[in-house]
Amino acid sequence: MKESFWHNKWDKNEIGFHESEVNSLLIKHFKKLNLEKGNRVFIPLCGKTLDIHWLLKSGYKVVGAELSKLAVNQLFKSLGVEPNISIKGKLEHYQAKNIDIFIGNIFNISKEIMGSVDAVYDRAALVALPQETRNEYANHLVDITGKAPQLLICYEYEQNMMQGPPFSICNVGVKQHYAELYNLKFIESKSIIEGFKGKAKVAETAWLLQNTSP
Numbered sequence: 001m002k003e004s005f006w007h008n009k010w011d012k013n014e015i016g017f018h019e020s021e022v023n024s025l026l027i028k029h030f031k032k033l034n035l036e037k038g039n040r041v042f043i044p045l046c047g048k049t050l051d052i053h054w055l056l057k058s059g060y061k062v063v064g065a066e067l068s069k070l071a072v073n074q075l076f077k078s079l080g081v082e083p084n085i086s087i088k089g090k091l092e093h094y095q096a097k098n099i100d101i102f103i104g105n106i107f108n109i110s111k112e113i114m115g116s117v118d119a120v121y122d123r124a125a126l127v128a129l130p131q132e133t134r135n136e137y138a139n140h141l142v143d144i145t146g147k148a149p150q151l152l153i154c155y156e157y158e159q160n161m162m163q164g165p166p167f168s169i170c171n172v173g174v175k176q177h178y179a180e181l182y183n184l185k186f187i188e189s190k191s192i193i194e195g196f197k198g199k200a201k202v203a204e205t206a207w208l209l210q211n212t213s214p
């Protein structure tokens, strides 16, 4: 997926992936990460998700990565805060109390730029990427977050019914990316009644990725 694909989506406001409510699997399962208030949570490919509002209100700090400046401007507007803006390498850094958003390609974010995080919340990030990029993404995510535990939310459907993104990632796919690095726990599969554009039967799946090292 070229960067222009996503910029076009935001320019045309074709953002069906943006949920009008906080993700229910986040609310239900986030506590399984056993974080403390004040811990820092990384949201890769964050868009302008309302999940950021929920995490901030719940007392966590948020770090996000997003290609689209339009999305990030809309995010800060909805939060009602004015960010301080600076440049970090190839990225723009929007910063305000308890929130850092890096605008640009996630592959340009380093551990040093981002600082340490305590957990990752991936909703519709791994599934937004084509198969040929997913391995690189998973490894990069593990690298820049120091293998922080993750709550991972994916979609699963018959891939030949529809072209992604979002792509379908089945149990085998999740294991392929993360089983060697994490203790993987499948938490829930929730069917999406309306499917995707009426074309495919879809389930939203939640996974907990916990650190295996002591």
Ligand SMILES: C[S@@+](CC[C@H](N)C(=O)[O-])C[C@H]1O[C@@H](n2cnc3c(N)ncnc32)[C@H](O)[C@@H]1O
Residues within 6 Å of the ligand: 006, 007, 017, 018, 019, 044, 045, 046, 047, 048, 049, 065, 066, 067, 068, 071, 104, 105, 106, 107, 123, 124, 125, 128, 165
């Ligand atoms: C499917 S959306 C999910 C957004 C968000 N996680 C949510 O739940 O609403 C994927 C987002 O990732 C952004 N994106 C795609 N590729 C990216 C990349 N390589 N680096 C940073 N952001 C990217 C897109 O602009 C888009 O906003």
